Amino acid sequence: MSTSTLGPKSTSAAPAGKSGNGAPRRDSYEPNMVLATQTFDVVGTRPVRHDGADKVTGRALYGADLTLAGTLHGAILRSPHAHARIRSIDTSKAEQMDGVHAVVTADDLPEAEDKLVDVGEGDTRLSYVHGNVLAKGKVLYQGHAVAAVAARNQHVALEAANAIVVDYEPLPSYMTAPEAMAADAELLHSDLRMKEFGEQTDKPSNVAEHFHWTAGAVDEGFAGSDVVVERTFDTSTVHQGYIEPHNVTALWNHDGRLHIWCSTQGAFVVRDVTSKILEIPVSNIKVTPMEIGGGFGGKIPVYMEPVAALMSRKTGRPVKIVMSREDVFTGTGPTPGSHVRVKVGASADGKIQALEATLAYEAGAYPGSFVAPGGMCVFAAYDCANLSVDCYDVVVNKPSSAAYRAPGATQAAFAAEQVIDEVASKLGLDPVGFRMRNAAKEGTRRADGPKFRRIGCEQVLQAVRDHPHYSAPLTGSNRGRGVAVGFWFNVGLESSCTLNVNTDGTVHLVEGSTDIGGTRTSIAMQAAEVLGIAAEEILPEVVDTDSVGFTSVTGGSRTTFATGWAAHDAAQKIVAEMRVRAAKLWSVEVEQVEHAKGVYSSNGNSIAFRDLAAMSSKTGGPVSATATVKPRGVGGSFSANIVDVEVDPETGKVEILRFTAVQDVGKAVHPSYVEGQMQGGSVQGIGWALNEEYFMGADGTMKNSSLLDYRMPTTLDLPMIDTCIVEVANPGHPFGVRGVGEANIVPPPAAIANAIHRAVGARMQRLPMSPPAVWAEVAGS
Amino acid sequence: MQSIHVRTKINGQAAEFLCEPRQSLLEVLRDVLRLTGTKEGCNDGNCGACTVEMDGRIVPACLVLGAEAEGADILTIEGIAEGSALHELQNAFLEGAALQCGVCTPGFIVASKALLERNPDPSEEEIRFWLANNLCRCTGYDKIVRSVQAAAEKMQQETTS
Numbered sequence: 012m013s014t015s016t017l018g019p020k021s022t023s024a025a026p027a028g029k030s031g032n033g034a035p036r037r038d039s040y041e042p043n044m045v046l047a048t049q050t051f052d053v054v055g056t057r058p059v060r061h062d063g064a065d066k067v068t069g070r071a072l073y074g075a076d077l078t079l080a081g082t083l084h085g086a087i088l089r090s091p092h093a094h095a096r097i098r099s100i101d102t103s104k105a106e107q108m109d110g111v112h113a114v115v116t117a118d119d120l121p122e123a124e125d126k127l128v129d130v131g132e133g134d135t136r137l138s139y140v141h142g143n144v145l146a147k148g149k150v151l152y153q154g155h156a157v158a159a160v161a162a163r164n165q166h167v168a169l170e171a172a173n174a175i176v177v178d179y180e181p182l183p184s185y186m187t188a189p190e191a192m193a194a195d196a197e198l199l200h201s202d203l204r205m206k207e208f209g210e211q212t213d214k215p216s217n218v219a220e221h222f223h224w225t226a227g228a229v230d231e232g233f234a235g236s237d238v239v240v241e242r243t244f245d246t247s248t249v250h251q252g253y254i255e256p257h258n259v260t261a262l263w264n265h266d267g268r269l270h271i272w273c274s275t276q277g278a279f280v281v282r283d284v285t286s287k288i289l290e291i292p293v294s295n296i297k298v299t300p301m302e303i304g305g306g307f308g309g310k311i312p313v314y315m316e317p318v319a320a321l322m323s324r325k326t327g328r329p330v331k332i333v334m335s336r337e338d339v340f341t342g343t344g345p346t347p348g349s350h351v352r353v354k355v356g357a358s359a360d361g362k363i364q365a366l367e368a369t370l371a372y373e374a375g376a377y378p379g380s381f382v383a384p385g386g387m388c389v390f391a392a393y394d395c396a397n398l399s400v401d402c403y404d405v406v407v408n409k410p411s412s413a414a415y416r417a418p419g420a421t422q423a424a425f426a427a428e429q430v431i432d433e434v435a436s437k438l439g440l441d442p443v444g445f446r447m448r449n450a451a452k453e454g455t456r457r458a459d460g461p462k463f464r465r466i467g468c469e470q471v472l473q474a475v476r477d478h479p480h481y482s483a484p485l486t487g488s489n490r491g492r493g494v495a496v497g498f499w500f501n502v503g504l505e506s507s508c509t510l511n512v513n514t515d516g517t518v519h520l521v522e523g524s525t526d527i528g529g530t531r532t533s534i535a536m537q538a539a540e541v542l543g544i545a546a547e548e549i550l551p552e553v554v555d556t557d558s559v560g561f562t563s564v565t566g567g568s569r570t571t572f573a574t575g576w577a578a579h580d581a582a583q584k585i586v587a588e589m590r591v592r593a594a595k596l597w598s599v600e601v602e603q604v605e606h607a608k609g610v611y612s613s614n615g616n617s618i619a620f621r622d623l624a625a626m627s628s629k630t631g632g633p634v635s636a637t638a639t640v641k642p643r644g645v646g647g648s649f650s651a652n653i654v655d656v657e658v659d660p661e662t663g664k665v666e667i668l669r670f671t672a673v674q675d676v677g678k679a680v681h682p683s684y685v686e687g688q689m690q691g692g693s694v695q696g697i698g699w700a701l702n703e704e705y706f707m708g709a710d711g712t713m714k715n716s717s718l719l720d721y722r723m724p725t726t727l728d729l730p731m732i733d734t735c736i737v738e739v740a741n742p743g744h745p746f747g748v749r750g751v752g753e754a755n756i757v758p759p760p761a762a763i764a765n766a767i768h769r770a771v772g773a774r775m776q777r778l779p780m781s782p783p784a785v786w787a788e789v790a791g792s
Numbered sequence: 793m794q795s796i797h798v799r800t801k802i803n804g805q806a807a808e809f810l811c812e813p814r815q816s817l818l819e820v821l822r823d824v825l826r827l828t829g830t831k832e833g834c835n836d837g838n839c840g841a842c843t844v845e846m847d848g849r850i851v852p853a854c855l856v857l858g859a860e861a862e863g864a865d866i867l868t869i870e871g872i873a874e875g876s877a878l879h880e881l882q883n884a885f886l887e888g889a890a891l892q893c894g895v896c897t898p899g900f901i902v903a904s905k906a907l908l909e910r911n912p913d914p915s916e917e918e919i920r921f922w923l924a925n926n927l928c929r930c931t932g933y934d935k936i937v938r939s940v941q942a943a944a945e946k947m948q949q950e951t952t953s
């Protein structure tokens with residue numbers, strides 16, 4: 012391990028064992044903990060990613076890099092008010108400006124039929140998607156799109172958009188769930204009726220949905236507890252913060268077909284949602300996913316695609332729109348702020364007796380805050396028969412919230428993991444030991460009913476306990492070490508993959524999963540493993556929606572899991588066909604041909620994949636196979652952190668001294684990119700913990716909508732992020748993959764809060780734990 | 793609006809362009825010259841995605857006017873590789889998995905190259921200080937910092953051997 016090059020910043024005591032945190036090693040991958048996972052030839056190695064050269068030379072084309080001949084540039088006019096009725100919109104001045112080609116408002120959209128539409132990771136009402144694309148009648152947040160202009164260039168478009176006159180009647184606005192839930196709060200949506208326990212009620216409300224899960228005897232559980240701790244917590248709205256702003260180019264061709272190029276996590280979602288909004292058949296829309304500069308869940312929703320399409324239809328020319336950073340902050344994402352109450356009771360012997368939580372999340376302007384997954388995750392790490400979880404999905408006057416890496420789980424863990432820590436310390440128990448004593452395992456019933464299949468919660472905690480970081484001495488005043496654990500389900504959804512064998516022995520792999528972090532390679536590696544060839548001999552290509560079978564979003568940690576599975580299945584079909592070809596070659600029965608590691612053999616004959624591929628023309632023609640999957644064997648992922656902090660009592664600033672991320676990923680297909688996901692998710696969690704927030708003025712407008720004032724972590728704010736990969740193979744996947752993209756963001760805020768508590772004795776009940784907030788707690792405690 | 797005629801040097805080649813007085817160098821590079829390797833993340837100097845080298849200094853191209861490029865010598869991500877050979881930093885970023893989505897990568901590579909030219913053996917702290925204006929939301933920076941260290945080591949070996 013080459014830690015010798017570390018500079019003075021690296022204050023960590025000992026390098027973290029075999030935790031894969033050294034300089035990248037291609038062939039010496041040693042995970043910390045492997046349980047019943049086979050070793051493979053390709054899966055588990057670290058090849059250079061296939062799209063790498065394009066991305067380090069600036070050649071890769073992201074959405075904003077595309078400019079078709081004759082392109083018009085668009086700009087969106089957004090609401091300055093957090094909540095207002097639109098009395099009228101006058102576009103006449105804008106339309107007359109030199110260089111302006113089209114202006115659209117909600118009136119240009121077809122009337123929304125009231126039906127459900129799949130928006131990538133679940134269903135929502137079509138009218139909500141419609142209303143968010145272009146406001147009709149009312150604006151529900153500052154930044155809500157009201158009208159759009161297409162013009163000669165973006166400067167003219169922006170000037171024209173600002174020349175549109177909108178007459179607003181401002182209305183009272185609500186920024187937090189408790190405010191919007193108040194009995195006298197005005198309704199954001201006059202037609203919204205609360206859904207309660209799965210039933211549609213007729214109660215008008217800003218609560219879109221109320222969920223409740225309960226099991227066992229909660230009251231008796233608390234009564235039989237020696238220690239009971241109950242606290243409430245609030246978290247601020249934060250943004251996914253991808254560096255590349257949203258973008259789209261749309262060309263409504265004269266043959267009636269619509270072609271869309273954009274940076275999206277799901278080309279098929281863009282196609283399907285745009286088709287519903289514009290009321291044209293999906294077969295009339297082709298979506299080409301461009302390279303994408305980050306998403307984290309925030310590039311699943313459709314925002315500008317239908318708008319650009321409408322303006323292209325009006326003008327007969329391609330229309331391109333790229334958001335400004337301010338548009339990104341005020342018009343997209345974010346992830347919900349939350350208000351969470353957690354109560355935990357345990358007996359003196361260290362057994363949890365009862366768990367109770369109430370979660371209210373800000374959905375933003377339209378229902379759907381991911382509070383339900385928050386409620387399903389809040390106690391997922393614990394095996395306790397008596398529990399009760401109540402969830403409220405509340406509309407408020409903020410942008411319609413979008414998924415953000417394990418959506419809903421981080422806010423829940425911030426609350427639950429602090430209370431768990433406090434209970435452990437009141438019982439005089441080690442925080443990891445207490446968690447291990449109560450850890451969920453195969454067969455544990457989750458709050459929402461289902462029982463866990465094979466999971467790695469205990470193994471992750473064991474890895475924390477045994478990690479050198481956990482026992483390393485931490486001295487000095489105002490320093491503390493915290494731990495926390497987190498869970499995310501991961502999803503399966505649907506994927507397609509085609510393999511075409513070339514006569515030089517390489518294989519083209521055609522897939523539809525946007526590659527946000529090296530998935531071309533992690534998918535190709537799974538095909539290579541089955542075919543017995545090198546990862547570099549597979550040539551993966553992400554293609555448009557006309558050129559591959561349906562593929563759901565790159566989200567839910569599903570891409571390596573599900574599209575990789577499709578690649579595995581397609582490769583198995585190729586192997587079967589190659590056996591047929593070899594049988595033909597040697598005039599034997601196909602059953603007599605065996606395949607191992609890329610070599611086909613029968614009765615003393617043998618031939619390598621490459622040579623057999625070269626003969627495909629003579630043995631029956633091209634070799635090609637397609638597979639589609641809708642996997643059921645999704646394996647959830649547990650993650651945990653060990654973090655050391657130092658608090659400056661004078662300023663309240665929290666410095667991260669050392670950070671270790673532990674995660675059960677099932678099987679790490681490409682360990683470098685697995686570590687990368689763990690590190691990236693951890694740092695997003697650190698930003699959420701310490702700095703990031705939508706700073707809202709009294710008028711409900713965002714006061715920090717720039718990357719200067721919305722403070723995401725920089726290189727200087729951080730130490731190295733050590734990783735410890737745990738592999739508890741998922742029995743539901745051919746290589747044991749669970750998925751790694753999300754669970755890593757869940758524990759950091761809680762782990763840091765626990766560390767702050769140990770450092771200075773302050774219990775942080777609000778995110779972010781920014782210097783003024785910490786200072787106030789320290790001063791008050 | 794009257795266009796301005798600008799003569800400059802980009803990636804070692806003489807380049808001329810016309811631009812509006814309000815157009816930034818970033819717009820000129822991307823929209824006029826179609827050098828789209830330089831990215832836009834914020835357009836106000838706070839993300840570093842648009843980092844280019846101008847007369848030996850690294851600057852955010854979004855904060856420079858196109859007209860200011862008159863007579864300047866500019867290096868963009870497209871000029872980092874030497875012919876068909878990648879720069880050691882580019883190799884190190886690939887070997888070290890220092891990119892996920894890759895949109896920040898051009899800015900990091902341009903900025904890191906300027907660092908290694910000034911300081912061929914930077915400490916972790918010095919790398920972190922130098923790169924603090926480049927935001928990456930995907931990687932948590934760990935593998936970026938390590939890859940810059942790896943490239944520095946490799947380049948030093950090359951110069952000493």
Ligand code: FES
Nearest residue numbers: 833835837840854
């Ligand atoms: S685009 Fe220039 S610094 Fe962000």
Ligand code: FES
Nearest residue numbers: 892893896928930
């Ligand atoms: S790799 Fe995505 S922003 Fe850096």
